[in-house]
Amino acid sequence: MTDLTASPANAAAPRPSSLLTLDARTKRRNAAEARFRMMGAIAVAIAVLALVGLLVSILGNGLSSFRQTHVTLEVFLDPAKLDKAGDRDPAKIAKVTTFGYAPLIQAAMQTAIEKAGATTEGVNAKQAAGLISDEAAATLRRFVMAHPERIGETLSFPMLANGRVDGYFKGRVTMESAALDRNISPEQLQLADKLRAAGVIEMKFNWGLFTAPDASDTRPEAAGLGVAILGSAYMMLIVLVLALPIGVAASIYLEEFAPKNRWTDLIEVNISNLAAVPSIVFGILGLAVFINFVGLPQSAPIVGGLVLTLMTLPTIIIATRAALKAVPPSIRDAALGVGASKMQSIMHHVLPLAAPGILTGTIIGLAQALGETAPLLLIGMVAFVREYPGAPPEGFFDPASALPVQVYNWTQRGDPAFIERASGAIIVLLIFLMAMNIIAIILRRRFERRW
Amino acid sequence: MNMYDSPEREAKLDQKATKISARNVQVYYGETHALKDVSVDIQDKTVTAFIGPSGCGKSTFLRCINRMNDTIDSCRVEGTILLEGEDIYDRRVDPVQLRAKVGMVFQKPNPFPKSIYDNVAYGPRIHGLARNKAELDDIVERALRRGAIWNEVKDRLQSPGTGLSGGQQQRLCIARAVATEPEVLLMDEPCSALDPIATAQVEELIDELRQDYSVVIVTHSMQQAARVSQKTAFFHLGNLVEFGDTDQIFTRPQDSRTESYITGRIG
Numbered sequence: 198m199t200d201l202t203a204s205p206a207n208a209a210a211p212r213p214s215s216l217l218t219l220d221a222r223t224k225r226r227n228a229a230e231a232r233f234r235m236m237g238a239i240a241v242a243i244a245v246l247a248l249v250g251l252l253v254s255i256l257g258n259g260l261s262s263f264r265q266t267h268v269t270l271e272v273f274l275d276p277a278k279l280d281k282a283g284d285r286d287p288a289k290i291a292k293v294t295t296f297g298y299a300p301l302i303q304a305a306m307q308t309a310i311e312k313a314g315a316t317t318e319g320v321n322a323k324q325a326a327g328l329i330s331d332e333a334a335a336t337l338r339r340f341v342m343a344h345p346e347r348i349g350e351t352l353s354f355p356m357l358a359n360g361r362v363d364g365y366f367k368g369r370v371t372m373e374s375a376a377l378d379r380n381i382s383p384e385q386l387q388l389a390d391k392l393r394a395a396g397v398i399e400m401k402f403n404w405g406l407f408t409a410p411d412a413s414d415t416r417p418e419a420a421g422l423g424v425a426i427l428g429s430a431y432m433m434l435i436v437l438v439l440a441l442p443i444g445v446a447a448s449i450y451l452e453e454f455a456p457k458n459r460w461t462d463l464i465e466v467n468i469s470n471l472a473a474v475p476s477i478v479f480g481i482l483g484l485a486v487f488i489n490f491v492g493l494p495q496s497a498p499i500v501g502g503l504v505l506t507l508m509t510l511p512t513i514i515i516a517t518r519a520a521l522k523a524v525p526p527s528i529r530d531a532a533l534g535v536g537a538s539k540m541q542s543i544m545h546h547v548l549p550l551a552a553p554g555i556l557t558g559t560i561i562g563l564a565q566a567l568g569e570t571a572p573l574l575l576i577g578m579v580a581f582v583r584e585y586p587g588a589p590p591e592g593f594f595d596p597a598s599a600l601p602v603q604v605y606n607w608t609q610r611g612d613p614a615f616i617e618r619a620s621g622a623i624i625v626l627l628i629f630l631m632a633m634n635i636i637a638i639i640l641r642r643r644f645e646r647r648w
Numbered sequence: 649m650n651m652y653d654s655p656e657r658e659a660k661l662d663q664k665a666t667k668i669s670a671r672n673v674q675v676y677y678g679e680t681h682a683l684k685d686v687s688v689d690i691q692d693k694t695v696t697a698f699i700g701p702s703g704c705g706k707s708t709f710l711r712c713i714n715r716m717n718d719t720i721d722s723c724r725v726e727g728t729i730l731l732e733g734e735d736i737y738d739r740r741v742d743p744v745q746l747r748a749k750v751g752m753v754f755q756k757p758n759p760f761p762k763s764i765y766d767n768v769a770y771g772p773r774i775h776g777l778a779r780n781k782a783e784l785d786d787i788v789e790r791a792l793r794r795g796a797i798w799n800e801v802k803d804r805l806q807s808p809g810t811g812l813s814g815g816q817q818q819r820l821c822i823a824r825a826v827a828t829e830p831e832v833l834l835m836d837e838p839c840s841a842l843d844p845i846a847t848a849q850v851e852e853l854i855d856e857l858r859q860d861y862s863v864v865i866v867t868h869s870m871q872q873a874a875r876v877s878q879k880t881a882f883f884h885l886g887n888l889v890e891f892g893d894t895d896q897i898f899t900r901p902q903d904s905r906t907e908s909y910i911t912g913r914i915g
Binding site for chain 1: 714716719721744745746747748751752753754756758759760761770771774775821824825827828
């Protein structure tokens with residue numbers, strides 16, 4: 198055995214005599230590996246920290262927007278004020294503006310204060326009613342317009358509290374800041390404290406955030422994402438219906454049927470380039486083509502959907518082509534070998550195998566489109582829209598907003614309550630994105646699990 | 649049989665009918681001349697083996713017979729290949745119909761990621777060979793029996809074909825190929841991915857298939873060629889060097905290159 202270790206081949210490169218000790222070269226290699234592993238771990242840690250920081254900041258700012266201060270009042274729908282003629286004629290009732298409802302709320306507030314046994318030093322009746330949102334009168338008026346027969350009754354209404362009062366209970370507004378604020382006084386806040394103790398004011402889950410439309414600058418408490426969610430949903434529907442079939446068909450043609458020549462090379466390069474085009478450019482394109490040339494209405498989900506479709510197409514095409522390429526050629530051979538036509542081999546075998554990849558690509562594209570803001574700004578979706586769009590397909594042509602645009606819009610407003618709302622809207626947006634990703638994962642699993 | 653028998657002459661001498669007749673077949677991949685002037689007659693109900701070193705063009709020629717080379721863009725085929733007297737490269741021939749007549753089994757077992765039943769039923773379905781479910785069941789059973797795999801899978805026809813062992817998968821692929829009632833069965837190194845036991849099963853199967861089909865098999869194993877085939881063709885560097893009875897090729901090769909190859913000096 199000794200003559201084996203002393204053979205010329207081994208003598209050229211000296212080996213360690215024992216396996217139990219490390220030679221310098223092995224040590225260096227191990228150290229390099231350890232360093233590389235550590236750098237990787239640090240990179241992951243930085244990424245996780247950034248994500249945690251982001252989530253903490255958004256959740257910290259936005260979670261409170263899911264709860265809203267409500268004031269429940271017994272309102273006497275006074276016929277003398279709402280329906281002087283007494284004939285319940287809707288046309289006449291409609292003549293009473295929201296200003297006509299303010300005294301009812303004021304009176305109801307006084308009753309509630311008396312019932313609660315709260316003292317109102319330094320707060321007059323009008324200021325006491327100021328604890329309630331301006332939106333309340335409009336809500337009340339809508340109810341009366343819908344149910345004129347109930348005039349004369351005393352009904353219990355949950356009403357939105359003023360944004361400042363809401364902020365006070367959430368810790369955003371303090372006595373000190375209220376002293377400097379023209380919209381609210383410390384005395385009003387003291388009254389609010391007493392009413393809360395009496396159960397007149399309470400925090401409830403903020404359904405309005407999901408259902409209400411946007412509100413003006415002075416009523417942050419009434420602002421909701423209803424129109425934005427609906428607009429985003431419409432656009433996603435348009436993107437899905439247009440981008441998925443067009444993208445998949447284009448990919449199949451390019452990948453399976455197109456001859457390989459200069460033209461297809463050019464198309465391929467351009468598709469890759471389109472994926473990298475800044476999204477605002479697509480907005481300019483949408484403005485020039487869909488609005489100015491075709492004449493589609495501004496702010497409409499149809500235009501937004503078309504623009505986002507253009508933006509999503511490259512993503513879907515690239516993902517689909519990758520998925521098609523990943524299908525083993527042996528499957529195509531097998532299908533062709535038993536006499537399937539090219540089309541049959543693709544439809545029956547290649548496409549089902551590529552489906553998980555195509556789905557993932559599509560949902561990633563959709564998620565990207567859902568969060569896209571810039572192109573929508575240019576086609577007018579940033580406008581203040583209070584009217585809900587109608588049901589599809591007509592609703593596609595009505596003005597609407599979109600979730601990310603609503604976030605952008607709210608962060609531009611002066612009232613700090615809107616910052617809270619914007620953070621809440623971001624959380625809603627993130628929940629939608631997460632839901633989409635989870636759907637993608639579930640679909641993927643289901644398709645892949647079958648075999 | 650004398651020493652100077654040409655392939656054509658030998659075909660005439662044989663009692664069996666010529667199934668495939670190739671004349672002066674040239675194949676180019678782009679600029680590469682992959683197959684040079686190949687002329688060969690393949691008989692019905694016979695196993696014909698193509699042997700030769702890697703890259704000699706035997707698989708290329710096999711893929712010419714059912715026009716699988718059409719799927720390769722840069723590939724160009726010249727010359728004529730007649731299947732029962734009809735030129736398969738005629739403009740009027742749809743490769744889809746041709747491939748229903750000329751089935752193919754590939755090197756790597758490639759069952760569809762579907763159930764065993766669907767794997768076999770796929771060909772008959774797309775060619776409309778069955779009028780109803782019962783007929784289709786019948787075809788599937790017959791094909792699986794002919795693939796010598798029926799007894800192993802009859803209780804789990806609905807389980808995935810990819811879940812079978814390698815040898816079973818390859819026999820499933822053979823069953824799938826015979827399900828469309830082809831006349832010729834092409835096999836491209838069908839046993840190269842299989843262990844010796846599975847190989848023996850597949851070889852036995854090939855011998856049985858000879859009763860009904862003309863089988864053409866490409867193989868790297870000379871023993872396999874000697875065991876299963878009646879005719880052997882030796883390819884080298886794109887040329888058909890020698891074609892004749894398997895016994896004769898292996899015992900009395902007439903070309904020095906054939907001799908070198910079968911004795912292991914080139915390859």
